[in-house]
Amino acid sequence: MISLHTASIDFVAYHLCLYIMVAPNLSLLNLISTLVLGEHEGGFLKPSTLSALSAASSISKDNSISILLGGSGSDLEKAALHAASVHPVVSQVLVADADILTHPLAESWADLVHMVQKKDGYSYIISASNSFGKNVLPRAAAILDVSPITDVIEISETHLFVRPIYAGNAFCTVRYTGSDPCMMTIRSTSFPSPFIPTDVETNAAPISQVDLSTFNKETHGKSRWLKLISQETDRPDLGNARIVVTGGRGLKSAENFKLLDRLAEKLGAAVGATRAAVDANFIQNDLQVGQTGKIVAPDLYMAFGVSGAIQHLAGMRDSKVIVAVNKDADAPIFQVMDVLNNFSQEILKYEEGENARILKMIAS
Numbered sequence: 629m630i631s632l633h634t635a636s637i638d639f640v641a642y643h644l645c646l647y648i649m650v651a652p653n654l655s656l657l658n659l660i661s662t663l664v665l666g667e668h669e670g671g672f673l674k675p676s677t678l679s680a681l682s683a684a685s686s687i688s689k690d691n692s693i694s695i696l697l698g699g700s701g702s703d704l705e706k707a708a709l710h711a712a713s714v715h716p717v718v719s720q721v722l723v724a725d726a727d728i729l730t731h732p733l734a735e736s737w738a739d740l741v742h743m744v745q746k747k748d749g750y751s752y753i754i755s756a757s758n759s760f761g762k763n764v765l766p767r768a769a770a771i772l773d774v775s776p777i778t779d780v781i782e783i784s785e786t787h788l789f790v791r792p793i794y795a796g797n798a799f800c801t802v803r804y805t806g807s808d809p810c811m812m813t814i815r816s817t818s819f820p821s822p823f824i825p826t827d828v829e830t831n832a833a834p835i836s837q838v839d840l841s842t843f844n845k846e847t848h849g850k851s852r853w854l855k856l857i858s859q860e861t862d863r864p865d866l867g868n869a870r871i872v873v874t875g876g877r878g879l880k881s882a883e884n885f886k887l888l889d890r891l892a893e894k895l896g897a898a899v900g901a902t903r904a905a906v907d908a909n910f911i912q913n914d915l916q917v918g919q920t921g922k923i924v925a926p927d928l929y930m931a932f933g934v935s936g937a938i939q940h941l942a943g944m945r946d947s948k949v950i951v952a953v954n955k956d957a958d959a960p961i962f963q964v965m966d967v968l969n970n971f972s973q974e975i976l977k978y979e980e981g982e983n984a985r986i987l988k989m990i991a992s
């Protein structure tokens with residue numbers, strides 16, 4: 629039985645009335661909240677997650693941003709501390725401590741995202757457009773019954789986004805009209821992170837554990853983590869390198885590709901390749917740049933024996949300065965290059981800025 633005292637009815641009526649008067653103005657309060665799917669390695673957030681944060685912070689300055697981290701052990705704890713202090717835009721860090729979340733398996737991660745969203749009701753869920761985000765986010769979106777927007781390169785308004793189509797040959801402006809959450813993957817190269825860690829003591833965001841009591845680890849058996857095969861290298865990561873030297877089929881052999889290695893060594897650059905070079909076994913496929921490879925936007929991109937097919941340009945056309953070395957004057961790469969293959973002459977002409985210094989260094 630429910631019995632309400634008249635005074636309490638007055639109290640409820642008063643507050644209901646107050647709510648109705650205030651409700652139309654709720655939009656002015658701008659209650660935007662964003663969940664960023666965080667990746668970490670060695671106890672630090674990966675640069676791709678910093679870019680996702682940068683994108684989240686560009687939605688609105690009143691955005692309350694949470695980072696979701698998964699995994700276990702000391703790496704997770706350290707990464708949570710890093711996330712909490714990486715920048716004041718981070719409002720909280722959510723930590724899901726479970727072994728199954730250590731690896732980027734889509735089934736378990738998508739279930740986690742679904743669970744967190746059901747509890748906290750975010751307006752946006754953002755991930756970098758890399759193998760992790762491309763794997764997890766669409767699956768989570770399907771479970772949440774919303775349509776994700778992929779490869780966002782610009783956030784024009786809170787629900788207006790720009791993304792490339794036709795392998796980067798056209799840009800499409802998309803308005804999201806669906807219900808919350810608006811889910812998107814962003815191109816890291818379009819949201820460079822200006823974040824530097826803040827003072828851990830004074831600016832750390834709160835860290836909370838995600839309640840995993842309803843997270844059924846047994847239902848995630850459709851895929852299984854086997855192992856990670858990675859090459860130990862001192863070179864910068866292809867996706868984040870400031871300089872990339874790329875070889876195409878024009879290099880003609882794996883032996884000639886080693887010349888690129890030596891150049892990359894000298895410049896502190898990453899080596900890239902075209903699909904034709906990969907298919908010809910000149911180099912391993914994780915170095916492929918392009919539509920079906922990595923997307924890069926370094927300060928300097930040097931293409932040796934690369935024709936410049938649209939599928940390749942899709943992965944590198946946002947590079948700041950493009951140098952092309954090719955014997956065919958009609959090669960499409962010359963439509964996007966800044967410096968011609970007649971090296972030494974052009975280097976002399978190219979007088980300005982940091983890139984000129986780099987080019988002169990190559991020439992010497």
Ligand SMILES: Cc1cc2nc3c(=O)[nH]c(=O)nc-3n(C[C@H](O)[C@H](O)[C@H](O)COP(=O)(O)OP(=O)(O)OC[C@H]3O[C@@H](n4cnc5c(N)ncnc54)[C@H](O)[C@@H]3O)c2cc1C
Pocket residue numbers: 875876877878879901902903904905916917918919920921922932933934935936937938939940943953954955956959
């Ligand atoms: C669905 C799809 C996805 C694809 N995804 C990608 C992708 O992600 N990345 C990618 O790169 N490609 C991709 N491709 C392949 C792409 O279409 C091209 O085939 C490929 O990029 C060509 O590579 P290339 O420039 O090395 O080879 P080629 O087109 O054979 O060009 C070789 C170039 O070397 C030059 N050359 C030859 N000898 C010399 C010399 N001695 N000195 C200087 N220059 C010389 C030639 O003039 C020529 O321009 C994709 C294709 C499809 C259909």
